[in-house]
Structures are given as C-alpha cells and as structure tokens.
Amino acid sequence: MEALLRESAPRVLGVLTRRHGRFDECEDAVQEALLAATLAWPADGLPANPVGWLVTVASRRLTDAQRSDAARRRREEADVALPAPGPVPDCDDTLTLLWLCCHPVLTPPAQVALTLRAVGGLTTAEIARGLLVPDATVAQRISRAKARIRASGARFTEPDTDERTARLPAVLGVLYLIFTEGHTASSGAQLARVELSGEAIRLTRALHAALPGEGEVAGLLALMMLTDARRAARTRPDGALVPLDRQDRALWDPAAVAEGTALVEATLATAVPGPYQLQAAIAAVHAEARRAEDTDWRQILGLYELLAALAPGPMVTLNRIVAVAEVRGPEIGLLQLDAAADDPALARHHRLDAVRAHLLDRAGRHDEARVHYRRAAERTLSLPERRYLLERALG
Known part of the structure; x- marks a missing residue:
C-alpha cells in the first residue's frame, strides 16, 4: 500500500492542481487524502480505482477547507463510507508538476525540498536525511515554498525554453536525490527502495526524451543506469550489504551497463562536462573493470x-x-x-x-x-x- 500511495500521490496532485489551481491547498488536500487512505484501505480493502478514490477524497478536503471547523468535522464523520471514484485524465502531469516545484520564485533548497515531497513522495524526515539538514528546516522550506508559489500566481503549465533552462539544475538535483534515497535508503530495514529509484529513472528518461540535447540530463540518466545495474549484487540473500569491491560482477545488469556507458560516451563527446556526466564517467570506469582489482583508480x-x-x-x-x-x-x-x-x-x-x-x-x-x-x-x-x-x- 505504501508503494501504491507513493506512486499515486504525484498523479493525484497533478489532477487537482490542473482542475483547481491553488497548488499549496491542493498539496495539503492530497496529504490528507493519503492519510485517510492509510486508515480506510487496511480495513475496507483497496478500492477498484485508487487514484480516483484519492482524487475524490482530496477534492472533498478542498471543499471542506472553505467551511467552518464544525461543518468540517461533520463532513469528515460522514466520509466513513468508501467514496465513488472520480474520473481521472489519462495524461501524466508528473513532469509539469516537477517544473512547477522548481519555479524560479523559490530558492534552490526550497525547490529541492518541495519537489521531493510533492513529486518524489518522500517524508520530511527522509528529505532531511538526504539533504543533511534538520527535519524542522525541511518542514519550514516546504511551507514557505508553497506560500511563495501561491503568491507568485504560477500557472500549472509547461514552461517555455528559457524557463526550462533556468529551472533545469534544480530539476536534476531533485531527481538525483530521489534516486539516491531509492538506491541506498537513509533508514529502515531495506537497503534499497526500488519504487523510488525506478520512479527517478522513469522521470529522468522522460526528461531526456524531451531534452535530448542537454548533456547533464543524459549524464544523470547514465549515472542512474550504471548505478542501478549493480542492484542485484549489492545484497546477499539474507539482505546483508555487499560492498562494491566484493560484489559478484556477473550479477550486474549488462543491458543497463551498456545503456549507461553509451550515454556517457555520447554526451562527453558532444557536451561540456558537468557534475552528473563526471559522476557517470566514474561509474563507467568501475563498470569496465571485470574484477575489483582491475579498477583504474x-x-x-x-x-x-x-x-x-x-x-x-x-x-x-x-x-x-x-x-x-x-x-x-x-x-x-x-x-x-x-x-x-x-x-x-x-x-x-x-x-x-x-x-x-x-x-x-x-x-x-x-x-x-x-x-x-x-x-x-x-x-x-x-x-x-x-x-x-x-x-x-x-x-
């Protein structure tokens, strides 16, 4: 259920923001709907249309927010029955949501925190550990970011070319952090959270398809593919961690290695090297070594x-x-x-x-x-x- 909610949250937020605007209020409503789902679904079972269920509940929360506290409490008490799923558009607004969260009215730290919350579905604590800052700092950044977006009157639309160029570094930073949290979870019993790393790869692949000439987008995708290629070798059957120099390299995914290496070679030959391209090049050097002792340090x-x-x-x-x-x-x-x-x-x-x-x-x-x-x-x-x-x- 946790994976389903994490996957559904950005889509629900995209639907609500496209319908109603008011990104900050929609994000609050989605968080309340997610909480309602964690309470209702274990008892009542998963709805036939989980995204529709969440959209319906979140929409009701938006309406309830306009009423008095007493009326809101009465409405919540009446919501114990499973709501009928509402119609959900087929389009995926996740990239549009990603661009919105990286709006230039926000500081880079606020862009990263808000996008990790709204698009990546990470909790405040997870974001704080990923950024090496206190939980309270992240919570404050998210709250102020939503207020700034509302005050700016930002629209839920695809940015133009100049806007994309300005926002791209923040977008790449966000995708990198989502992948990092998925590849090596900052807490918990599992080393990796594949739903996060997989979503980061999906979004970066979509971004690369939209911006094929951007070297750093290609570099980030290459870095993700080369890193994720080692996933099967990173743990023993009992879940214990296996460090890079002790991994069975026969377990590395050759298709992912080949894709990542090809991306590195292509982008370094045509683009000015950036941080993600350099990190991808480092990962490619590791991938080239058949044994750990053969690594070109x-x-x-x-x-x-x-x-x-x-x-x-x-x-x-x-x-x-x-x-x-x-x-x-x-x-x-x-x-x-x-x-x-x-x-x-x-x-x-x-x-x-x-x-x-x-x-x-x-x-x-x-x-x-x-x-x-x-x-x-x-x-x-x-x-x-x-x-x-x-x-x-x-x-």
Whole structure:
C-alpha cells in the first residue's frame, strides 16, 4: 500500500492542481487524502480505482477547507463510507508538476525540498536525511515554498525554453536525490527502495526524451543506469550489504551497463562536462573493470579532482579521499580525511567514520578501525548498513 500511495500521490496532485489551481491547498488536500487512505484501505480493502478514490477524497478536503471547523468535522464523520471514484485524465502531469516545484520564485533548497515531497513522495524526515539538514528546516522550506508559489500566481503549465533552462539544475538535483534515497535508503530495514529509484529513472528518461540535447540530463540518466545495474549484487540473500569491491560482477545488469556507458560516451563527446556526466564517467570506469582489482583508480581520481573543482561537496570529498588512498596509500588518505573532518556537514555523518575505518583497516590499524566501524554503525539509520558495519567491527 505504501508503494501504491507513493506512486499515486504525484498523479493525484497533478489532477487537482490542473482542475483547481491553488497548488499549496491542493498539496495539503492530497496529504490528507493519503492519510485517510492509510486508515480506510487496511480495513475496507483497496478500492477498484485508487487514484480516483484519492482524487475524490482530496477534492472533498478542498471543499471542506472553505467551511467552518464544525461543518468540517461533520463532513469528515460522514466520509466513513468508501467514496465513488472520480474520473481521472489519462495524461501524466508528473513532469509539469516537477517544473512547477522548481519555479524560479523559490530558492534552490526550497525547490529541492518541495519537489521531493510533492513529486518524489518522500517524508520530511527522509528529505532531511538526504539533504543533511534538520527535519524542522525541511518542514519550514516546504511551507514557505508553497506560500511563495501561491503568491507568485504560477500557472500549472509547461514552461517555455528559457524557463526550462533556468529551472533545469534544480530539476536534476531533485531527481538525483530521489534516486539516491531509492538506491541506498537513509533508514529502515531495506537497503534499497526500488519504487523510488525506478520512479527517478522513469522521470529522468522522460526528461531526456524531451531534452535530448542537454548533456547533464543524459549524464544523470547514465549515472542512474550504471548505478542501478549493480542492484542485484549489492545484497546477499539474507539482505546483508555487499560492498562494491566484493560484489559478484556477473550479477550486474549488462543491458543497463551498456545503456549507461553509451550515454556517457555520447554526451562527453558532444557536451561540456558537468557534475552528473563526471559522476557517470566514474561509474563507467568501475563498470569496465571485470574484477575489483582491475579498477583504474588513477583515472577515477582524476575524474574526482575535476568533480571536486566543479561541484564540491561532502560526499564528493569522501569519495575523492577513498580514490586518493587507492592511488597513494591509506596513510595519505587518512591525513586528508583529518582535514575534511572539520566540515560541519560531515562532523556527525556516519560515512565519515565508515571511510576512516576502511582506511585504517587498509593501513593495518585494525583495532582503531573497529572503533570507527562501531561508531559508524551507531550513527546510521539504515539497518543493512548497520549490520555490515558491525560485522566489520567484529571481523
């Protein structure tokens, strides 16, 4: 049911916004309809038309919002029966909704947070973990973003060419974060949430079809395909995490690898390299190696140096340091990690301790490594990651 609601939410919001305008009120109504579904469907069973059910309930919530509190309570009490599904258009408004959430009246952080909520269906807590910011900050960004869109009078229509160019970086950032949360869930018992990564790939593929000449759109799609190609090899049958260097590469999806590699080669030959193209190129280098020990780490380090200059960030820093350690030795990597640890965005993140433990292990300092594996395990909210880190601490 959770997957169905997550998949249905953007479509329901698109239908309501197209019919009624008032994006902010429609988004609130959709959230209430989703809550109503979580209460009604387990007891009454799934409706024959779930999207129609949600559209009907959300539409009623929009009407109820105009009434007094007492009238609203009476109406909600009368809503215990399953409502008849309303007509739902065949068109998919998800991309239009994506462009609206990345409206230029919003700051980039607000664009990302709102789109992850409205289009990606992520909760406030999930968005906060993905952005490495407090929950309250995300909630405030979403609330202010909806108010700004309403005040701007923005229309629910496809943007023109100039508008698309201005909004594209935010759209790509949103799709990247949705995919990342799906590929490695920030919390919970499952390592991956395929419904999120699959939706991110679907939207990016649609965006690439609409904008075939945009190198960064192609680069992002390539990065997703090359990363998702490893999904079957990332966990053992019991759900435990398998790191990249220990994966059975025969389980990697050759069709996804071929598609991603072809996209990388085509876009690097014709477009100015951007952050997503560089990340895709790094993933392609990993894909080219038949064995982990065959990986061309010097080429990967060179690509990370370019990426760090073009789009610096805490995760880029950690990944570059891993590449440095592979090329120049773990002790050099540890020295650079000490300098990076001053970054507030990394100070409490479990990956800082995980990378430190990995480098200490490679340097033969196993007792120190165990301390940091345990500390990383305590800080992660992902159960598969915690299990893996604890196994390394005991090993």
